[in-house]
Amino acid sequence: MVYKALTIAGSDSGGGAGIQADLKTFQELRVFGMSALTAVTAQNTLGVQGVYPLSPEAVAQQIESVGTDLGADAVKTGMLFSAEIIEVVASKVKQFGWERLVVDPVMIAKGGAPLLQEEAVSALKTHLLPLSMVVTPNIPEAEALTGLTIRTIEDRKEAAKRLHELGVKYVVIKGGHDDDGEETVDVLYDGSEFFYFTSKRIDTKHTHGTGCTFAAAITAELAKGKTVQEAVQTAKSFIQAAISHELGIGHGHGPTNHWAYREKQAR
Numbered sequence: 001m002v003y004k005a006l007t008i009a010g011s012d013s014g015g016g017a018g019i020q021a022d023l024k025t026f027q028e029l030r031v032f033g034m035s036a037l038t039a040v041t042a043q044n045t046l047g048v049q050g051v052y053p054l055s056p057e058a059v060a061q062q063i064e065s066v067g068t069d070l071g072a073d074a075v076k077t078g079m080l081f082s083a084e085i086i087e088v089v090a091s092k093v094k095q096f097g098w099e100r101l102v103v104d105p106v107m108i109a110k111g112g113a114p115l116l117q118e119e120a121v122s123a124l125k126t127h128l129l130p131l132s133m134v135v136t137p138n139i140p141e142a143e144a145l146t147g148l149t150i151r152t153i154e155d156r157k158e159a160a161k162r163l164h165e166l167g168v169k170y171v172v173i174k175g176g177h178d179d180d181g182e183e184t185v186d187v188l189y190d191g192s193e194f195f196y197f198t199s200k201r202i203d204t205k206h207t208h209g210t211g212c213t214f215a216a217a218i219t220a221e222l223a224k225g226k227t228v229q230e231a232v233q234t235a236k237s238f239i240q241a242a243i244s245h246e247l248g249i250g251h252g253h254g255p256t257n258h259w260a261y262r263e264k265q266a267r
């Protein structure tokens, strides 16, 4: 069986995040990857040197080309840049009836460069989140989407409930930015229960692209028909392996190791 996943996101010339992280992750999990670019970034492990958005028509046409021919078992969005792009993406998702939609609400690169215009946050909430199966904010993104200040697990649970009210079926609030303690905990909410995905916190600066990779792994597993809980569990193992077997490349915040999970399985 050939499972297919489409990522709608920005390009990271440095290869660690964005479209490149998504396609590498799909491939590692044996899912055929397809892409619709929203923007080209000139980027490396030191930061973002340039952002060149594509027109909403160019984004729509790429999705149309994939949707009318190959089709997709699951779809992921990453950097969407503007409200106009969010609106065309939402309309194409509806047109093709894609239900297995994972929205990674990318807002700001780790170095601080904005990847989503500020006024586009409300478009994300009104147009895209109601269509999505899973949303995967980090703590600052969950704060921007809900207006809450998030410090404790209870705060994250409250934010997850508010996001669920927008129509998302499953909310995953990632814990990478909560740097107290020995563990990283990702919280999943399905509208009635909370589930916790915990791993040992790795002390490293090489976390460029962790969010993209994690959401791409969820998408790949959903493409295979796995449940959201199973998909999040695999994604947590995938990202843990990718962070812990660091590549040590570049002069700044390096990329994660996308082949580590496969090599670990093969041993």
Ligand SMILES: Nc1ncnc2c1ncn2[C@@H]1O[C@H](COP(=O)(O)OP(=O)(O)O)[C@@H](O)[C@H]1O
Binding pocket: 137, 138, 139, 174, 175, 176, 177, 184, 185, 186, 199, 200, 201, 202, 203, 204, 207, 209, 210, 211, 212, 214, 236, 239, 240, 243
């Ligand atoms: N230092 C770390 N050690 C282990 N897991 C981490 C670490 N940093 C992030 N993660 C994991 O990577 C994934 C992405 O998390 P996060 O860094 O919060 O997202 P983003 O990249 O969107 O800011 C989550 O599953 C999180 O638990």
Ligand SMILES: Cc1ncc(COP(=O)(O)O)c(N)n1
Binding pocket: 009, 010, 011, 012, 017, 018, 019, 041, 043, 078, 079, 106, 108, 109, 110, 115, 207, 208, 209, 210, 211, 212, 213
């Ligand atoms: C094109 C693009 N998309 C997304 C990210 C976020 O990366 P991270 O996963 O580190 O939050 C990025 N730096 N560049």
